[in-house]
Amino acid sequence: MAxxxxxxxxxxxxxxxxVVRPVxxxxxxxxxxxxxxxxxxxxxxxxxxxxxxxxxIVVDPGPRTRAHIDRIVDAADxxxxxxxxxxxxxxxxxxxxxxxxxxxxxxxxxxxxxGGEPLRDGEVIEAAGVRLTVVTTPGHTADSVSLVLDDAxxxxxxxxxxxxxxxxxxxxxxxxxxxxxxxxxxVGEGKRLLPGHGPDGADTxxxxxxxxxxxxxxxxxxxxxxxxxxxxxxxxxxxxLVYADIDKxxxxxxxxxxxxxxxxxxx
Ligand SMILES: [Zn+2]
Numbered sequence: 001m002a003x004x005x006x007x008x009x010x011x012x013x014x015x016x017x018x019v020v021r022p023v024x025x026x027x028x029x030x031x032x033x034x035x036x037x038x039x040x041x042x043x044x045x046x047x048x049x050x051x052x053x054x055x056x057i058v059v060d061p062g063p064r065t066r067a068h069i070d071r072i073v074d075a076a077d078x079x080x081x082x083x084x085x086x087x088x089x090x091x092x093x094x095x096x097x098x099x100x101x102x103x104x105x106x107x108x109x110x111x112x113x114x115g116g117e118p119l120r121d122g123e124v125i126e127a128a129g130v131r132l133t134v135v136t137t138p139g140h141t142a143d144s145v146s147l148v149l150d151d152a153x154x155x156x157x158x159x160x161x162x163x164x165x166x167x168x169x170x171x172x173x174x175x176x177x178x179x180x181x182x183x184x185x186x187v188g189e190g191k192r193l194l195p196g197h198g199p200d201g202a203d204t205x206x207x208x209x210x211x212x213x214x215x216x217x218x219x220x221x222x223x224x225x226x227x228x229x230x231x232x233x234x235x236x237x238x239x240x241l242v243y244a245d246i247d248k249x250x251x252x253x254x255x256x257x258x259x260x261x262x263x264x265x266x267x
Contacts, residue, residue, distance in 0.1 A: 014161070014199035015041035020075045023200050024152050024192055025051055026130050030072055032062040034089060037249060040163065040197040043089045046154050047076055048147075050129025057128045058103075059147060059154050060084055060196065064092030073100045080127045082119070083107035084156025084196060085144040087168075108136065109143040119145055135187055139177025141168045146184060152192035153204040159184065159211055161198020166253050167260035174264035178215060184208040218242070222261045235259040 012021045015031055022028045032043040043063055047056040056076035060083060062068050072078070072093075078101040083091055091112055098105050104116030121136040125147075133148045137158045147154040157165055158180055167174055188204025201207050221242045229237050235258045236251075243254040 017042070018071065020047065020071075023194065024149075026149065027152055027154075027192075027194055028056075029194070029200070030062075030068070030075065032065060032068045032089075034063045034065065034068075038166070038253065039089050040160065042197070044194070044196055044198075045072055045093075046194055047072070048128060048130050048132070048149065048154075049076070053129055055079055055128035057082060057125075057130065057132075058097065060090040060156070061093030061097040063089045064096070066096065069093045069096040069100065072097065078103045080116075080125070081105040081114075082125075082147060083109075083112050084146070084154065084158075085141045086112060087141065087157065090156070090196065107143065108145050121145075133187075135183060137180035137183060138172070139167060139174070139180045140165050140172050142171035142176070144172075144180070146180075146187075148187050149191070152194050152200075153184065153188045154194045155184065155196065155204065157196040159193060159195055159204065159207050161193070161195040161201060163198070164211065164214060164257075166256055169256045169259055172260065174215070174260045175267070177260075178212065181208045181212045181215070185212070218257075219261055219265070222258060222265065226265070235262060238262065 017033050020028050020030050028047045030045045034042045045062045046059040049056040054077045058078050058081045081103050094105055098114040105114040106116040106119050108119045110118045119134045123134045125132050135146045137144050137146045140157045144156055144158050185205045185208035191204045193201035193204040193207050225238045225241045235255045238258045239251055239254045
C-alpha cells in the first residue's frame with residue numbers, strides 16, 4: 001500500500017475513487033464508485049492489516065460492482081471478510097469476493113455468512129496482524145455491528161462521515177439506535193472514526209455524542225410538531241413541518257426517520 005511519500009502533493013483525501021487510501025497505520029479504504037443520495041460519495045470498503053504485509057481483513061466488500069471487488073483483490077491478500085450490516089451497498093460484493101479469495105465471510109446475520117460463523121457481540125477477532133472487538137450496534141438495521149480496533153472504530157452506517165443515519169423501518173428502531181450511540185461513545189474515546197460512507201473522522205466518541213445531540217433535537221422538534229398537528233399526525237405531515245429545510249428528494253428518507261421517531265415517542 002502506498003505511503004504518503006508515494007503520493008505527489010501529500011496524503012490522498014476523501015473522496016478518492018479507484019485507489020487505496022491509507023487512513024491509519026492499520027486501516028486503509030477503497031471507496032466504491034456508487035455515489036448517490038443514500039450512499040453519499042459511495043460505500044467505503046475498509047482494509048485492515050499490519051503494516052508491511054499484504055494481508056488485509058476486508059470490512060464490507062461494497063456493492064455488486066466487478067471493478068470494485070477486483071481492485072480489492074488486486075490490492076491485498078484477504079484472509080477474512082467482515083460485514084457491518086445487511087444493506088446491499090455493503091453486501092452486494094459478497095459472492096464475488098468469496099469466490100475470488102476463498103476467504104470466509106462473517107456477519108451478524110447468518111444469511112450473509114459464507115464459510116464462517118455468525119459474529120457475536122464482544123467477540124475478539126485476530127487476523128492479518130490486527131485485533132478487533134465486535135460490538136453490536138443495532139438501530140440503523142437490527143444486524144448492524146461496529147468493529148473496535150486499538151486506535152479506530154469501523155462503524156458501518158451507524159455513524160457516517162457526514163450527515164445523519166437513517167433508521168431502516170424494516171427492523172431498525174430509534175431506541176436501539178440511541179443505545180448504540182451511547183455504546184460507541186463509551187468504546188470510541190480517542191479512536192478514529194472509520195465510517196461506511198463519507199470521510200473518516202478524528203474521534204468516534206465525539207461523533208457519537210454529536211449524533212446523540214442531533215437526534216435529541218429532532219425528537220424535540222417532532223414532539224413540537226405533534227403539539228401543532230395533534231398526537232396522531234402522520235409521518236409525512238410531520239416531515240413537511242420539521243424537515244421543511246431539506247431537499248424534497250430526501251423526504252422519503254426523512255419520512256422513514258420520522259416514522260422511527262414517532263414509534264419511539266408513542267411506545
Ligand atoms: Zn446501511
